[in-house]
Amino acid sequence: MGSYIPATDYDTRKMLDAIGIENIDELYRELPDRVRLRGNLNLPKGMSELEVSRKIKEISEKNVVYPIVFRGAGAYRHYIPSVVNSVISKESLSTAYTPYQPEISQGVLQSIFEFQTMICELTGMDVANASVYDGAAAAAEAIVMCQKRKRDKAFISETMHPQVLETMKTYCFGNEIELVTIPEKDGVTDLEFLDDHLDEETACVCIQHPNYYGNLEPAEEIRKMVKKRKARFIMSVNPISLGVLKTPAEYGADIAVGEGQPMGLPLSFGGPYLGFMACTKDLTRKLPGRIAGETVDSNGETGYVLTLQAREQHIRREKASSNVCSNQALCALAISVYLSAMGPEGLKQAAVQCMSKAHYMAQQLEGIGYKLVNYHEFFHEFVTESKAPVDQVMRKLEKSRILGGYPLQGDRKGQILWCCTEMNTKEEIDTVIRILKEV
Numbered sequence: 001m002g003s004y005i006p007a008t009d010y011d012t013r014k015m016l017d018a019i020g021i022e023n024i025d026e027l028y029r030e031l032p033d034r035v036r037l038r039g040n041l042n043l044p045k046g047m048s049e050l051e052v053s054r055k056i057k058e059i060s061e062k063n064v065v066y067p068i069v070f071r072g073a074g075a076y077r078h079y080i081p082s083v084v085n086s087v088i089s090k091e092s093l094s095t096a097y098t099p100y101q102p103e104i105s106q107g108v109l110q111s112i113f114e115f116q117t118m119i120c121e122l123t124g125m126d127v128a129n130a131s132v133y134d135g136a137a138a139a140a141e142a143i144v145m146c147q148k149r150k151r152d153k154a155f156i157s158e159t160m161h162p163q164v165l166e167t168m169k170t171y172c173f174g175n176e177i178e179l180v181t182i183p184e185k186d187g188v189t190d191l192e193f194l195d196d197h198l199d200e201e202t203a204c205v206c207i208q209h210p211n212y213y214g215n216l217e218p219a220e221e222i223r224k225m226v227k228k229r230k231a232r233f234i235m236s237v238n239p240i241s242l243g244v245l246k247t248p249a250e251y252g253a254d255i256a257v258g259e260g261q262p263m264g265l266p267l268s269f270g271g272p273y274l275g276f277m278a279c280t281k282d283l284t285r286k287l288p289g290r291i292a293g294e295t296v297d298s299n300g301e302t303g304y305v306l307t308l309q310a311r312e313q314h315i316r317r318e319k320a321s322s323n324v325c326s327n328q329a330l331c332a333l334a335i336s337v338y339l340s341a342m343g344p345e346g347l348k349q350a351a352v353q354c355m356s357k358a359h360y361m362a363q364q365l366e367g368i369g370y371k372l373v374n375y376h377e378f379f380h381e382f383v384t385e386s387k388a389p390v391d392q393v394m395r396k397l398e399k400s401r402i403l404g405g406y407p408l409q410g411d412r413k414g415q416i417l418w419c420c421t422e423m424n425t426k427e428e429i430d431t432v433i434r435i436l437k438e439v
Contacts, residue, residue: 012024064398066398066401066402066403067401068400068401068402068403068424068428068431069402069403069423069424070361070402070403070404070405070418070419070420070424070428070432071403071404071405071406071417071418071419072380072381072406072417072419072421073161073212073381073406073417073419074135074161074163074164074212074259075259075261075267075270075273076240076261076262076267076419076421077267077421077423078240078262078263078264078350078421078422078423079350079421079422079423080264080265080266080338081264081337081338081341081342083337083341084264084334084337084338084341087333087337088330088333088334088337092107093107093111093330093333094330106303106304108329108333109292109304109305109306110292110304111329111332111333111336112130112292112304112327112329112332113292113293113294113304114336115128115130115131115332115333115335115336116128116129116130116291116292118335118336118339118340119276119278120278122239122242122247122339123237123242123247123248123249123256123276123278124247124248124249124250124256125247125248125249125253125255125256125278125279125280126278126279126280126281126284127278127279127280127281127284127287127291128276128277128278128279128291129277129278129287129288129289129290129291129308129327130289130290130291130292130327130329130332131260131274131275131276131277131289131327131328131329131331131332132274132275132276132277132288132289132324132327132328133273133274133275133324133326133328134259134271134273134274134275135161135164135236135257135258135259135260135261135273135275135276136161136163136164136167136168136259136275137167137275137324138236138257138258138259138275138276138277139160139164139167139168139206139234139236139257139275140164140167140168140170140171140172141171141257141275141277141288141322141324142204142206142234142255142257142277143156143168143171143172143175143177143203143204143206143234144171144175144177144288144321144322145232145255145279145283145286145287145288145321146203146204146231146232146234146254146255147175147177147203148203150200150201151200151201151202151203151231152176152177152178152201152203153177153178153179153180153199153201153202153203154168154172154177154178154179154180154202154203154204154205154206155180155181155182155194155197155198155202155204155205155206156168156179156180156181156182156205156206157181157182157184157189157205157206157207157208157211157217158181158182158183158184158189159184159187159188159189159207159208159211159212159213159215159217160206160207160208160211160212160236161208161212162212164208164236165181168206177203178201180197182194182197182205186374186376187211187213187215187373187374187375187376187383188211188215188217188218188374188376189207189211189217189218189222191218191221191222191225194222194225195225198225198226198228198229198231199229200229202226202229202231203231203232204226204231204232204233204234204254204255205222205225205226205231205232205233205234206234206235206236207219207222207234207235207236208235208236208237209235209236209237209245209251210238210241210378210379210380210381212417213373213374213381213382213383213417214358214378214379214380214381214382214383214417214419215374215376215377215378215382216245216376216377216378216379219235219251220251223251223252223253227252232254232255232283233251233252233253233254233255234253234254234255234256234257235248235251235253235255235256235257236256236257236258237256237257237258238258238259238262238379239258239259239260239262239263239276240262240263240347240350240351240354240380240421241351241354241379241380242347242351243344243347243348243349243350243351243352244348244351244352244355244379245351245379248278254279254280254283255277255278255279255280255283256276256277256278256279257275257276257277257278258275258276259273259274259275259276260273260274260275260276260328260331260332260335261273261274263335263338263339264334264335264337264338264339265331265334265335272328272331273328273331274328274331274332274335275328276335277289284308285308286321287308288321288322288324289309289322289324289325289326289327290306290308290309290327291306291307291308291309292304292305292306292307293305293306293307349422350421350422351379353421353422354379354380354420354421354422355379355380357380357420357421357422357424357426357429358378358379358380358381358382358418358419358420359378360420360426360429361418361420361424361429361432361433362378362382362384362418364429364430364433365384365418365433365436367433368387368433368436368437369387370384370385370386370387370436371384371385372384373385373412373415380419380420380421381417381418381419382417382418383408383412383415383416383417383418384405384415384416384418385414385415385416386414386415386416387436387439388439390407390413390414390415390416391407392439393416393436393439394407396435396436396438396439397432397435400431400435402428402431402432402435404416404418404432405417405418405419406419
C-alpha cells in the first residue's frame with residue numbers, strides 16, 4: 001500500500017486549481033513553520049523485538065502508580081468487580097465494534113440494547129443511545145440536539161468541567177450556536193444572571209450536577225427558569241451519584257448526559273472512556289449516533305435491530321444533525337456488566353460510601369485549619385484552601401505514595417479539589433490528615 005497513489009498528478013492539479021491554491025504545502029499554511037517537517041525524518045536504526053521490549057520497559061518504569069488516590073476532577077478510581085474484565089476479555093467480545101450488519105451482529109446488538117436500558121433506568125429518561133466517545137462529546141452533542149431555527153442560543157454554566165466547556169464551545173462554533181457562559185457565584189451557577197438573561201431565543205441551559213467543584217447545583221430553581229422560557233434543560237451528571245441523588249428525570253431534565261468512566265472503566269491514563277446520553281421521548285429522533293431496538297423475527301423469536309443509526313451515512317452530509325457514526329461498544333459492554341454485578345443496592349452502597357467518606361475527610365481537614373471554599377451540599381468532591389503552598393503539600397503526600405487532591409488554577413490558585421470514593425479507607429484519610437499537620 002505504501003506505493004499506492006490514489007490520485008495522478010493531473011488529478012491533484014485539478015483539485016488544487018478548484019480550491020485556488022498553488023501546491024499541497026499551502027493546505028498546511030496555518031501550521032507554524034517550526035512544527036512542519038523539512039527534509040527526512042532521520043529515524044534511528046531499527047531494533048530487535050527484545051531490544052524494543054527492554055526499551056519500552058525502561059520507559060514504563062518512569063510512570064508512578066499511586067496506591068492511594070484522593071484526586072478526581074472528571075476521572076475517578078472506583079472498585080471494579082472482577083467479573084467485568086472476565087467478561088469483556090472473552091475473545092468474541094473484545095474485538096466487537098459498531099455493528100454495520102445487524103442480521104449477523106445479534107450478540108453485540110443485544111449488549112447495546114441492555115446498556116441503553118440500564119442508562120434509562122439510571123437516569124429515569126425515556127430513551128438512550130448506544131453511547132458516544134466521551135462525556136464531553138455527549139454534553140456538546142446535547143446542545144446541538146436542542147437547536148431550532150429561531151432558538152440558537154445556549155446557556156452553559158461556568159461550573160462545568162473546564163475541558164467539557166471547551167468542547168461545547170467548539171461544537172457551538174461549528175454549528176453557529178451562540179454560547180453564553182453563566183458565571184459562577186459562590187461555587188454554583190449564578191441564578192440571578194440566568195434569570196436576567198434568558199430570552200425567547202434560548203434553545204437550552206446546561207448544568208453539571210454535582211458540578212466541577214463537587215457542589216450540588218440548585219437544579220430545581222434552574223429548571224423552573226428554563227421551562228418558563230420554554231427552553232430545554234440539560235443535566236450532566238456523575239452516574240455513581242445517582243445511587244443517592246435524584247435522577248435527571250426527577251429534576252425535570254429533557255436530556256441527561258455524562259461520563260461513563262466511573263461505572264467499571266479503569267482510569268487507564270485517560271481512556272478509552274464513554275459518553276452516555278438519554279432524553280425524553282419527544283427528542284428521540286434528535287439523538288446522535290445509533291439506537292439498538294428489540295423486535296421479533298418472522299418466526300416470532302426475539303431479535304435486535306438498529307432502530308436509528310448514523311443519519312449522516314444515509315443522507316446529505318450538510319443535512320446531518322451530527323457526525324457521530326460510531327459508539328464505544330466494548331466500553332458500553334463493560335458498563336453493562338458493572339451495573340449488572342453491582343445492582344441497584346450495590347450502586348447505592350458505593351454512592352453512600354463516596355459521600356460519607358468525603359464528608360468525613362472535609363470535617364477532618366477543617367479540624368486542622370483547611371477552610372472549605374464555597375461550601376454547599378456536595379457529593380464526593382469538595383474544595384479547600386491550602387494552609388501551605390500547594391506544591392509543597394503535594395510533594396509531601398507523594399513521598400508517602402499518596403496522590404493528593406487536584407490543585408486548582410486561575411482565580412482559585414492556592415485551592416485544592418479533593419475527592420473520595422469507596423476505594424479510600426478511614427485509615428488513608430487519617431494518614432493524609434497526619435501528613436498535612438506536619439506540613
